Amino acid sequence: MASENDTGASTVKYYTRAEVEKYNTAQSAWIIIHDKVYDVTNFVKQHPGGEEVVLEHAGKDGTEPFEDIGHSSDARAMMEPYKIGELVEEERTKNNKKKQDSANGTSNGDSSSSCCIVM
Numbered sequence: 247m248a249s250e251n252d253t254g255a256s257t258v259k260y261y262t263r264a265e266v267e268k269y270n271t272a273q274s275a276w277i278i279i280h281d282k283v284y285d286v287t288n289f290v291k292q293h294p295g296g297e298e299v300v301l302e303h304a305g306k307d308g309t310e311p312f313e314d315i316g317h318s319s320d321a322r323a324m325m326e327p328y329k330i331g332e333l334v335e336e337e338r339t340k341n342n343k344k345k346q347d348s349a350n351g352t353s354n355g356d357s358s359s360s361c362c363i364v365m
């Protein structure tokens with residue numbers, strides 16, 4: 247079928263890292279993996295690697311440790327139902343194109359706003 251409604255992003259919710267950071271407890275645990283946001287509150291108890299490791303990264307970006315462990319494709323499929331949204335475009339790790347784009351604009355002579363160094 248040619249016509250798909252994939253242009254309407256109405257079903258996708260976008261979150262900032264600051265928003266995700268609020269959900270950093272066992273009562274409400276969100277985690278960012280590959281720029282996607284997962285509510286793993288009900289998953290942590292079932293996590294084969296134990297709940298602690300996941301909770302340690304609750305509210306944060308767990309992409310690195312997630313990949314470090316080398317999760318199986320099974321694991322990747324398992325997390326799908328917990329996906330609640332994605333990071334806003336400007337905060338995605340792979341989306342550096344936009345950053346470069348705005349970085350070459352020197353017209354912003356706002357002396358009051360200091361520059362942030364993102365590591």
Ligand code: HEM
Nearest residue numbers: 286294295299300303308311312315317318320321324325
């Ligand atoms: C929603 C996110 C996650 C899902 C669905 C998930 C799922 C799984 C699954 C299915 C396994 C069994 C092995 C495999 O199939 O790969 C596993 C193991 C494991 N996971 Fe996760 N995981 C998640 C997040 C994390 C995070 C953020 C960490 C961070 C450190 C982590 C650490 C581990 C560890 C240490 C093991 C045990 C590996 C072993 O015993 O060899 N997982 N996970």
